[in-house]
Amino acid sequence: MPATVIDDPLGVSCVFMDGRKAQCFLNDGRLPQLAVQLVRALADLVKPHGDLDSPDSVRGYLVSIRFFLRDLEKHGFTGAAQDLSRPVLARALLALKQGRHESPVRLLRRLDDLEGVFAADVRRFVDGRNFHARAAEDRNPLVPYSEREWANLISVCEGITGRAYTAFKAALREAGLGQDVAVGGWSRQNVQWMLRQRGPEGTLPRRVRGQYAAVRRLTKVYPGADNEAVAALFPGPGVVFAYRILFGTRTGIVADGIAGLGLGDIDWAGDRTALVAYIKGRTAQESLTLSRSAVRLLERWLEHSSVLREFAPADLRGRLWLRFNPTGTYKWSAGRFPKPDEWNRYERNGLVDAEGRPFLIHGPRIRTTFEASKDRRIWQSTSRARIDPNHTPAVEGAHYVAHQTPTQKAATEAIIESAQGDLIRRSQNPLVIKGDDGLAAFLDGFPAEAARLGLDDAALAELIGGERDVFAAACGDQLSGLHGPPGKPCPARPWVCLLCPLALFAPRHLPNLMRLRAFFARQWQQTPAAAFMAFFARQWQQTPAAAFMAIFGLYAHRLDDLLSPESEYFTAAALQDAAGQVADADRELPLRPEEMTW
Structure with a gap:
């Protein structure tokens, strides 16, 4: 459900993706026309149309609006958004502290998208560069978890989910x-029967609440009373969070996409086999075929949450990461997740780094570590590295390759050395013996060439x-690799x-x-353009034109x-003499069927 504007007092009423509701107010009477527009x-900007999905984010934007309006009024501005000029905007944005200017700019851009209020020059200004832009060298890429931290995180989450699932089956x-x-x-048995039949908010909590005799009886069975009794059949935030972390470690889906x-x-x-469609904030809707381990985890979570879904509110029943918190303000x-209040017990769960200190769980960092682990597996099986086709080289280098494990760094250096060796070999003159004189010169330099x-x-x-002749040359060692x-x-x-x-x-x-040169000429001159493109379709589609020519042009x-x-x-x-021996036909070359000319 999209957010709506509250007219008096001015503010917004929001329903967020996790079911929370909030009313946030501007509490500022300056420039009423512009304030209403912003x-x-x-x-x-609130989901599903935008990316704001928490009350704190909305309130942060309202704070930025107050500062923006205050500065405009201070310098004598009294109009609406359509009255803003480039100098007025520049002065107001420069007056804001670093970090506060981004919110008004986003609001102005969205307002112009919705209502088209700006003139062309002001629109170009608003859509232009950000003021106070952070220097590129100050942006620290996410560091993947170390192998010990990664294994520890997975082990702890598997322990939490495994114990909770065992308790769930026992409760059933x-x-x-x-x-x-x-x-x-x-x-x-009787307590779990009542919970299974009537839900976590049914007869059991009402019967226990306010009746000390019933509380004492229940406490003898469950030391934590009704909260502990409910936890087995109805997973709470801590258990669901562990499932979600495990799902991220097995799929690499972005954190907001999982949520x-x-x-x-x-x-x-x-x-x-299961295909998951998710929204990636930086691009759009994407899909992923899950690995077998991710499918097993998903199947177990759906079974674990099956009883929970029977009693959940209708508007939340279709959400994947449904949870029930008997002590929370919002039980369903x-x-x-809000601030990880349920996971502030890192030390108790054993989540510590290599130095024994508790470390925070960071969704994008989990994705970074997944990508690094995936790349490492590829590097160990081939001497050539690949990057995610969804990433530009800048994104890949800034976020996924900048911080490497020793194994990855060694593999990267080996790839660089191999590429440098290729460049050196290509720059060397071909080794040619053109006659008896050439043979004598070759034998004079034999020690160096032999080495x-x-x-x-x-x-x-x-x-x-x-x-040792092959088709086009004599080969020094056909088994060299x-x-x-x-x-x-x-x-x-x-x-080659x-x-x-x-x-x-x-x-x-x-x-x-x-004969080889004639074959190249036939491919280009005698083959129709469509057939030529069909012949080279795979190479042409997989590499840009410049790269294609760089690879095949060197041979020519x-x-x-x-x-x-x-x-x-x-x-x-x-x-x-050699030219007289060429018949200009495919039969003269050892070609594969798909390499024949038409």
């Missing part, structure tokens, strides 16, 4: 064996003699040899090099360099 904009069994207290007397989940957001595809609630290629005398003789698994034959396509540091080019390879450049008479790698006679 309060209307504030009402539209007791309820099945019980009867009315009025008939069978005070016992665990807003409802039963209707879960799409079950069989017993083992769902969605976001680079890792060859002994016998292997070098095989390399020069043609026993440079383009595939070490110890396995190289799986690279023929054109053009940039390989293990390749040796000789005049006998010229016909195949020219190296080939042109090798076969150009100006480069003097080969004699003009050798080039002319």
Whole structure:
């Protein structure tokens, strides 16, 4: 339900996503026209239209409005929003302290979106940069939890949920064996029977409340009396919070997305697969197929909360994180948690950092740690790192890669070293023997080349003699693992040899090099544009055009360099003789079916 404006006294009436209600008032009589406009904009910033979802957030905006109105009145402004000019706005915003200017700017932007009150120049000013913007170097990225903290957090939450679930199953069994207290007397079975039949706000609390004899009888069964009796069948905030933390550690969904989940957001595809749709504040609605561990946790929570939902208010019954707090102001609630008053007992739960100090639970930090753990698993299985396709490089670097574990840092450095090695190898001139003179020069420099290629005398003789020839060159070591698994034959396509540091080019390879160049020409000149795009569809879709050309253009450049008479790698006679052996047909090359030209 959207927030509404209260006219007298001026304020907003809000119903938040977790069911809480609040009326917040401006309590300021300055500039009444502008004040009403800003309060209307504030009402539209409350969820579901905006992202404000707590009374404290709304009151904070009202405080900023008071400061903004006070400064405008101080400098003689008496009009409404449409009367604001760029100089007046700049003076008022600069007068606000850092942190207070953002709220009026957001309100002015929302007001203009709703009512279009500003002229074009004022609109550009309001939509422009923030005043008092925090320097980029002052923004500290979230640090992932250490492995010990992460394991400790998961262990504590699993312990809390596991004990609560065991107590829930035991309470169900007791309820099945019980009867009315009025008939069978005070016992665990009879108490749970009454709670199961009549709910947490039913006969049991009314009978106990104000009757000391009944309280004494119940206390003999449950030391915590009715609160302890209710806790088994009706999970409280502490248990639900633990479930929610575990769900975040197994899915990596943003904290506000988890908080807003409802039963209707879960799409079950069989017993083992579930798709969750959630709202991500920075973008829009997203979806995620849950892992098997997350599905099991979700199934257990739905079973654990099944009795709770039978007695919940109708408007909260469909919320995923439903909870009942017998001692709270709002007994029934769902969605976001207020300040973690239920989890202020960190030391008692054993949530401590590496130095033994209690550490706070931070939703975005849980997501950061999940992303870091996921990246680490990828890095351990491949030498190339990937980032979340939903993240820009700036977001990934600022929030997910800036703080790394030692294992991640070592993997990152290995990737950088590998990339630097690739650049160095690509910058080296190709190793070419163009005749007897070239062979003599190569043998003169044999010690250095042998050291680079890792060859002994016998292997070098095989390399020069043609026993190690592949399609486009002679290969120093096909089992080197440079383009595939070490110890396995190289799986690279023929054109990859053009940039390989293990390749040796000789005049006998010229016909195949020219066949390769003809193949490149056919791909571009003889293939229709649509078919060419279809052929390269996967590469074109997965990499930007500039990156595509950077990858494949290097092979063409190296080939042109090798076969150009100006480069003097080969004699003009050798080039002319090799050109006469080229039939310009696919059958001359070892191509796969999908690589054939049409």
